[in-house]
Amino acid sequence: MTGRVLRIELRRSSAWPTGLVIALLGIAGLLSLVPTNQDGLWDAQWTLLASFQRIMLVVLWPLTLGAGAWQARRDRRSKAEELLGTTARPSWRRVLPTAFAMALCLVVGYVLIFAVGAVNVAGTTDYFSSNWLPVALVGALSLVAAGWLGLGVGRLVPSVYTPPVLVVLGFLVLLVPIQLSKGDAPGPESLLGPGFTTTVREFQMIAPAVDLGQFVWFFGLALGGLLLALFGRRIASVTAVVPVVLALIVALPIFSAAPAGGVQADPAASAEVCTHDGGPTVCVTASHGQDLATLVGPARQALAALGKLPNPPSSVHEVPDDRPGPQPADQVWFDAANHTAGQGWDAKSGAELAAKILAGAGTKPCDQGNSMDRLTYEVRPIVAAWLIGQYPAPGMAVEDPDENAERTALWQALAALPKAAQAQRVAAVRQAGLACGDVGAALSGGH
């Protein structure tokens, strides 16, 4: 009979509209990034999808809180309190099917968001690990906690203002961990929110301690919310505080065991997948394993070009940003940032890809992005051009006239040298790149 009532609640309560709204908003949040090609923020890897979904909880969580409070007002709204209050079944038994219907619909809504994202991720990467599972589980649990907490507060204060006030309050409360994370060293309390304040990248994962601590915390919060909903009276509802406080006491020390921000490297995602065909070894990260085949040809062209140098490298390795150095002399390191999820290597042709591998004579810049100094930025494509024997190297032309003039001057200075000196300078650039030294000085013959 309780099953029949649960089915009635699933059909007729605000549980399924809530689940549907959560699913639609979440899916809209994911797909809104597709037109601007920012979907790599979530579709590059399974853990990224689960983590991005958690970030969206900053909006979905307060809404769920309000929806729970709205559902709790059903008796008052329907003016059915008197009639229902005269029935034999205790009110807490009456709340249970409603609470479970709400939880079920929220979980289904959350899973739907993940399922839609999963279609993209499955088409983007062959790499699959179970790291996403606890992240998604905790996300779904946190949503259930929000629903039940809203239901509890709504039963305690069945005012028409309770749902909107909870939405606003919930949103403000969730901003606290974000503000805390802006400090130099975010404390463990910044992990009490359902979302993440740290951007999770492709080769990272949520620390297991964070998953565990958050599971404990949201389980306690959900239990507290449920007790609040079941009792619905001010005095008895004090007991609802107990599981919340206990969860907090247990969770905070667990968070302390995790790295600041709660994110750590995912060794499985950055593990190497290599060729074993007898030719020079080419390796990519497991996360980009499906694009190994398209890298092999250009990578071996690059190795052949590097053969002009003394003690040339013998293998090419795609490496993520956080791969610790130093780069071995017999390896070419190719920055994983040259890969875009779902699109493959950032090059229009094999020649362009080979040129990218040869930038800096097969070394990975020690300083990334904006922190890379101007001279290093200029020297790397010049060395690639010299190794290929074509200036500018494929895909490395610059449109800015000043920059082009600067680069061309460097190229002409190198080309004016005798052949042996040119090779010596390029080899020096590689040596400087391997040692994180001054590549500009190496190209100009200084030290």
Next chain:
Amino acid sequence: MVRAVHSAELAPTTYGWHINATELRVRAGRRMAVDGLDLRLGQGVHGLLGPNGAGKTTLIRALATVLRPAGGELNLLGQRVGGRLDLRSLRRQIGYLPQDFGYYKQFTVREFVEYMGWLKEMNPREVPDAVQRAIDRVGLRERANSRMKQLSGGMLRRAGIAQAIVNSPDLLLLDEPTVGLDPAQRLEFRTLLRDLGQQACVLVSTHLVEDVAAACSNVVLMDEGKLVFQGTPADVAARGGQQDVGDNPIERGYTALLTQHRAGVHQ
């Protein structure tokens, strides 16, 4: 008070008295709306009459265990109400239609009646048949799968009666059940009441004296929180004279009883 034949004396039950109130006092807010009421009712259909503010709804709410007695003694179905009594077993045997019938708008009639059956802790195996039977008895078979929010006022009232009778209660309390019913529905409802009164104690609070005359075996007249009269509809009618206000004998009797009571109170 004028004592007349009591319906329970005509149809004794296993409870003796389904409702047995002695010096019952019940508050409605700050006001003592039921003030020293003595009432004994058994199986049968009892019409509860009285002017506005007489205390009818407060009495019904106390009998439905919504309000706790502020004084006196109240026994329902053989159990004393008040103190620390667990009302759970008592409530299983009560059917109640409040004056302001609240319902879940999204539920269908069948779902709502089934839900109420669950809340009344009915045997799960009996619920589907009981729901169908209750819906049939109030004539809502064709609208059983309609949402409650789609029903007219009269249909809602019938759905309210269906939920009240789904558990075949021993004590059925109906507060203004005929509001919104059209004449044909009221005739059907009177038949239903007589039928229900065969097995249960049915207390119907109403303003419509003709409903009482047609369906009730017993009349309870209240004024200012007290019992004014208890007897058969014929007894009420016999109290009236041509000088009393009313369109029919029972209305004239009702007016006469009230006038007589108020005169006595003021003297």
